[in-house]
Amino acid sequence: MASALGAGLIIAGKDLKLELRSRTAFLSSLAFTALVLAIFNFARDPTLISATDLAPGILWITFSFAGLLGLNRAFALELENRALEALLLAPVSRTSIYLGKAIANLVFVGLVEGVALPLFAIFFNVPILPVLGGLTLVIALATIGFVAVGTLLSAIAVSTRFAELMLPVLMLPFLVPPITGAVQVTSRLFAARPFAEMAPWLKLLAGYDIVVVVTALLIFEFTLDQ
Amino acid sequence: MSAPSLVVEGLVRGFGHVRAVRGVSFSLGRGEALAVFGPNGAGKTTLLRLLAGILRPDRGDIRIGGLPLVRESAGQRRRIGLIGHQTLCYDGLSAAENLEFFARLYGLGDPRVAALKALEEAGLSDRAAIRVGTMSRGQQQRVAIARALLHDPEIVLLDEPFTGLDQHAAAALRGQLGRLRREMRTVVLVTHNLDEGLELASHVAIQVAGRFAEFGPRSGDAAAFRTRYAEATANG
Numbered sequence: 001m002a003s004a005l006g007a008g009l010i011i012a013g014k015d016l017k018l019e020l021r022s023r024t025a026f027l028s029s030l031a032f033t034a035l036v037l038a039i040f041n042f043a044r045d046p047t048l049i050s051a052t053d054l055a056p057g058i059l060w061i062t063f064s065f066a067g068l069l070g071l072n073r074a075f076a077l078e079l080e081n082r083a084l085e086a087l088l089l090a091p092v093s094r095t096s097i098y099l100g101k102a103i104a105n106l107v108f109v110g111l112v113e114g115v116a117l118p119l120f121a122i123f124f125n126v127p128i129l130p131v132l133g134g135l136t137l138v139i140a141l142a143t144i145g146f147v148a149v150g151t152l153l154s155a156i157a158v159s160t161r162f163a164e165l166m167l168p169v170l171m172l173p174f175l176v177p178p179i180t181g182a183v184q185v186t187s188r189l190f191a192a193r194p195f196a197e198m199a200p201w202l203k204l205l206a207g208y209d210i211v212v213v214v215t216a217l218l219i220f221e222f223t224l225d226q
Numbered sequence: 227m228s229a230p231s232l233v234v235e236g237l238v239r240g241f242g243h244v245r246a247v248r249g250v251s252f253s254l255g256r257g258e259a260l261a262v263f264g265p266n267g268a269g270k271t272t273l274l275r276l277l278a279g280i281l282r283p284d285r286g287d288i289r290i291g292g293l294p295l296v297r298e299s300a301g302q303r304r305r306i307g308l309i310g311h312q313t314l315c316y317d318g319l320s321a322a323e324n325l326e327f328f329a330r331l332y333g334l335g336d337p338r339v340a341a342l343k344a345l346e347e348a349g350l351s352d353r354a355a356i357r358v359g360t361m362s363r364g365q366q367q368r369v370a371i372a373r374a375l376l377h378d379p380e381i382v383l384l385d386e387p388f389t390g391l392d393q394h395a396a397a398a399l400r401g402q403l404g405r406l407r408r409e410m411r412t413v414v415l416v417t418h419n420l421d422e423g424l425e426l427a428s429h430v431a432i433q434v435a436g437r438f439a440e441f442g443p444r445s446g447d448a449a450a451f452r453t454r455y456a457e458a459t460a461n462g
Contacts, residue, residue, distance in 0.1 A: 007331060010327065010330045014319070017323070018318045018319065021319075077316070080316060081313045081314055081315055081316070081317065082310060082312045083313075083314050083316055085278070085310065085314055086315070086328065086373065087331075088279075088280050089279065089303055089308055090328065090332060091300030091301065091332060091333070092300065092331055093300070225282065
């Protein structure tokens with residue numbers, strides 16, 4: 001029998017293969033990202049507020065909502081033909097199912113962010129290359145927390161009516177700490193502030209990740225109970 | 227009767243204020259097949275999902291081969307195969323990819339070979355690369371059976387497997403279900419189709435409002451059973 005992580009990787013591989021075939025969620029997220037960035041770019045008045053002041057907030061709003069579009073599909077896939085029952089019957093732990101979904105979501109959201117970041121740089125004329133290392137770190141930390149909590153809540157939301165509406169309603173309160181931390185670090189990176197100013201926010205992001213990943217692993221088992 | 231392969235005692239399961247299964251008990255030996263009949267809402271599917279370990283009972287025990295079925299026990303779950311009226315497969319994957327995915331989860335030696343072998347046994351070798359979502363209902367059901375039997379389970383659970391099948395596909399399915407018994411697997415079939423169930427079963431039960439109104443070996447007199455079924459469901 002596969003180990004928890006091994007089984008998780010098998011499930012993640014299946015989810016990514018299905019997404020690769022349909023590309024529905026990925027293309028929707030990319031279209032959404034491009035539209036949001038374009039609207040914010042043309043709606044702002046550059047004589048009143050500089051791009052570097054506005055950009056961090058817009059970047060993280062865009063990432064969050066684009067990611068949300070993808071998270072919904074994680075468990076919706078399993079409702080098709082009641083495939084979730086076959087998954088629950090397989091000799092793998094529910095932790096494996098969570099890990100598989102979280103890994104697939106991490107790859108999905110990471111890819112969306114990977115495409116969105118250059119678009120963001122173009123629209124807002126923000127030089128991201130000099131701060132790419134720091135930006136990658138903060139994106140990684142915030143995305144892990146986002147995906148960890150999103151995967152857990154999408155398992156809860158999928159069995160409710162209006163699941164696609166329910167996930168953002170459940171999730172947005174949980175996103176306050178990582179989005180706040182990510183915006184604070186990003187704005188300091190763009191302003192070339194010293195690392196010491198960012199360290200507390202990075203610690204917040206890392207702490208949040210640890211808490212939500214551990215909590216999700218502990219309680220995920222019960223989210224699939226009926 | 228052979229040594230009990232599946233023993234169920236005092237099974238109870240509710241959803242909120244509704245008791246879907248109320249104190250169901252029975253036992254089956256290897257190679258025996260139980261057909262559970264009942265009207266819609268009798269709790270048949272809930273019973274099957276309890277037997278599969280997908281749902282946790284509020285009370286009662288399920289033992290397979292003498293060992294309790296607990297959700298955490300992967301070894302016990304390996305002994306069960308579930309066939310529903312839906313395929314439990316992914317429409318976007320081919321038949322071979324679906325079976326290979328489940329073969330990997332079950333830790334079968336060579337997942338690709340196991341998947342192709344299962345498809346060959348199901349008579350679907352030429353459809354291996356076809357996406358399940360584009361197959362006919364009969365072919366989908368054969369993929370579903372191949373998926374359920376992939377890991378060679380000793381207990382096979384079937385939930386209304388004839389739903390939506392045409393005559394030809396239903397006849398093919400009857401042949402496959404007969405083979406399950408010849409292979410000495412223990413079968414539990416829930417259905418409201420008396421003809422299909424009686425043909426397969428060694429034991430019959432009538433479930434009404436969550437309870438077994440009747441359980442026992444199938445007698446030769448189908449007409450008498452139909453009368454008892456009509457009375458039980460009318461009174462239930």
